[in-house]
Amino acid sequence: MYSYFKGEITEITSNHITCEVAGVGYLIKVPNPYAFPLNSNVTVYVHHHVKEDAIELYGFLTKDERTAFEKLISVKGLGPKGALAILASTTPQEMVIAIENAEAKFFSKFPGIGTKLSQQIILDLKGKLDFSDSPSALDPRIEETGLALKSLGYSNSEIKNVLKKLKLEPNTTLSDAVKMALKLLKN
Secondary structure (H helix, E strand, C coil), X not given: CCCEEEEEEXXXXXCEEEEXXXXXXXXXXXXXXXXXXXXXXXXXXXXXXXXXXXXXXXXXXXXHHHHHHHHHHCCCCCCHHHHHHXXXXXXXXXXXXXXXXXXXXXXXXXXXXXXXXXXXXXHHXXXXXXXXXXXXXXXXXXXXXXXXXXXXXXXXXXXXXXXXXXXXXXXXXXXXXXXHHHHHHHC
16 A cells, blocks of 8 residues: 655646656546646645455545545545545545534535435544644645745654644744744744
């Protein structure tokens, strides 16, 4: 089983990306292909999905997205295509809030998910997902700051430590957040 690929994004289509790792191009289905910058080196967190007639890779920008995907496909009646549709339009944190508040209408707005399946998602996943220990759980700017630091060459452990210390005001821009993180890294 694969956990992640570090490589260059060489192709982007409407439903997948190609990530080249050591001269091999992996076709990876993703919720938001254009979130991956073309011709750049990235880490893609993957789920290796094996079924009777296919072996597929599903990729995500964060571990939280991958975890949410894996929990969603464990729901009876919801496959990878439906799980990708959900993750294409929402964050794992928003999904958890909807599950914990039993908001069936939240899920029925996604293609292929009716009232019955929405209720099944809530029934199966209520109390089983929690991304509150993730630094990006409260503020998406923190996750974006982490991605910016990664592109500057900082290690995952350095990024994780600085993101825990980062306190953002409501009017703090992403640019300011990155500057603050860089100052914390220098100390």
